[in-house]
Amino acid sequence: MEEIKNVKGTHDVYADENNAYEKVENLMKSIAEIYAYQGVRPPVLEHSPVFVRGVGEGSDIVRKEMYTFLDKGGRELTLRPEFTAGIMRLVVQNKLYATNELPLKLYYVGPVFRYERPQLGRYRQFNQFGVESIGHNSPLNDVEVIVLAYTILCSLGLENVKIKINTLGDEESRNNYRNALKAYFAGHIENMCVDCKSRFEINPLRILDCKVPEDRPIIEGAPKIGAYLSKDSQERFDQVLEALEALQIPYEINQSLVRGLDYYSETVFEFHYKSKEGNDYGAVGAGGHYGKLMSELGGPDLPGVGFSFGIERIVSVLKDDGLLEDVKNQLDAYIMPLDKESMIYAEEVAVILRNSGGYKVDMCFDNVKLGNMFKRAANKKAKFAIIIGENEVKEESVVLKDLAKQEQITVKVEELVDKFDELYEASYGEEEEEL
């Protein structure tokens, strides 16, 4: 029989790692809620044009990375390679923009799919968390989104997050700049790498991203976007930077930051972080402003701004830096029945502690030696052990042992929850603190 394996570029999440994902996602959600964002769940499947028109035909994502197929009804569908375009479709179709006050602020979490070569921090199915703030053109809207993203990264414990920021300007600026780049590179393109030659045709802006050393000097000499910004775009960008400074958000301007999705205009940004181990996962998050995306999808002419995080990358970085130690599974109590006859009584005790006490309790279903059960309790990081045998069943009591202190007492079942509260408080009180 053929071995059953997971699909290339996908990965399973389980055990402590699953806790890590839950923790990261919950923290992201709760901070987004504080910033007055609301959750939204677009479908994984969309009609292909949502992404082709949204993300852009010239983008690598659309050109070679989409999971596109025909369903049984002959519809051409695509597994979402990102959320933004699908959310725009959702907003347009449900007319969510028809409200008395914009922006409309939405957050999302879920899997996205890209057909790429898997590598460190790169998967074919991975999870993104992100937000979209739609319908208001204020530069403060851009700023708020950046602040939100930065706050999340800091709250996760990441220090020295690098924010790279740039502006692509409005349509007018971009057209001017594109022409200037074309004019400049026309004289050099013969001597540049093959990728640059194709970028020259498709999207000259992308040449700025080229990493081939021989091409760098040529690129250094290229015109900069700054000189081609319209007055409006320049002012807008200045206001963004001014607000970031007022809010004490550190950033660095990177004039060659371009982004690979076609819908971006004006402000674009990326969040970079290098783990202490030195692993470079690339950008852990990125985003920007988009002016024409919604009208491109048949909606009103409203701008938006958003970012997305790669959850896998963030979890990896946190793991590398030892910031996930608190995420291990821990039991409050492990129940150890000494013989078959004690099993049902033990289960009753377990249910009492769970339902009345609210404790995380597990019980041993196997008839193994007591010593063995202690080992299992240690593996499960149980704080207390509860031993139940013939005597306890007879007396309707229980032996309660604090595994850290190695002290034990016998308690009647009626008093168990109260006694447990007391001991638990004494050993582990005021340790838990939720944000």
Added chain:
RNA sequence: GCGAACGUGGUGAAGUGGUUAACACAUCUGGCUGUGAACCAGACAUUCGUGAGUUCGAUUCUCAUCGUUCGCCCCA
């Protein structure tokens, strides 16, 4: 899509063209009838990612395939 390296038990790993594939950790059993860090004895890969070829014989050589990792590209 291009270039390269790697693939041995639950885990970490040694190793060789030839009859039983080291070692360590983990796990389990017994020594110890109801109390966990030790010790002793034992169990634990019909098999070295998969398939084919070379060979008297391959885990070891060759090819293919799949997978992982790295660089490029691109991206989260």
